[in-house]
Amino acid sequence: MKVVYHPEKAYSEMYVKFLFSSIIKEIYEAMDLPDEKRLSREIDRLYRAKRLQDVWKLTEKAMEELEEYLAEEEKGTRSEVTQVKNYIYQNYQEELSVDILAEKVYLSPGxxxxxxxxxxxxxxxxxxxxxxxxxxxxxxxxSQKKISQIAKEVGFSNNSYFCRSFREYFGVTPESCRKGTAEYEKMDTEI
Structure with missing residues (x-):
């Protein structure tokens, strides 16, 4: 069934989009997601939607994310851990420490x-x-970015420390990784 806006109805297309964008905003706030860019992209996609069905799909996707978030919390995952993970995912290029992250969730570092x-x-x-x-x-x-540029982008201010850390972690140098000349012996550290 194809759902479209009906001009003869009392509600305008813009009003419907406004209501659904408010719902999406509330969902993101309930999940404590600090990613304003992502929220802005989703709201923008919603306002560009031509059919009500597309608006509904975007809202439904946000509701599914909320359900997953709540299920994770129900399993015993603490919201502080989820918040810290989300903060790391969004700010990995910045200086990160236990002290900084603990301050973000109002807990002691220990x-x-x-x-x-x-x-x-x-x-x-x-x-x-x-x-x-x-x-x-x-x-x-x-990408073809310089290794020093990549080091900075992922949060390393010292290029030689980045290269040493990369080699310890993957068992190959960044140059070898770029060339694809070696198999990766990644340690058992899955995120």
Whole structure:
């Protein structure tokens, strides 16, 4: 069944889009997602939709994300851990430390480290490093950016430290990774 806007109805297309955009905004706020750019993109997509069915699909997708978020919380995942993970995903290029992250979720650094390890099975610094290394590998394989530029983009201010860390993590140098000349022996650190 194709759903379209009906001009003879009392509600305008813009009003319907406004209502659904408000719903999406509330969903994102309920999930404590700090990603304003993503929310802005979704709202923009909603306002560009030509059919009511497309507006509904975008809203339905946001509701499914909320259901997954709530299910994760129900399983015992603490919202602070989810917030910290989301913050790392969005800000991995910046300086990140246990102190900075603990401040974001109003916990002591020691307690955040403890619950993060309990929930993920990985300590916080190792989680950050694993995420940054995976991003670096992705950039090396899919772009022509200089290695020093990639190092900065993934949060390393020292290029030689980045190269050493990359080699320790993957077992190959960044140059070898870019050339694709070696198999990766990634440690058992899945995010």
């Amino acid at each position: 307690y955040l480290s403890y619950i993060f390890k309990q929930e993920t099975g990985m300590n916080l610094n190792r989680f950050i490093k694993a995420f940054r290394m995976d991003k670096a590998k992705e950039l090396l394989e899919n």
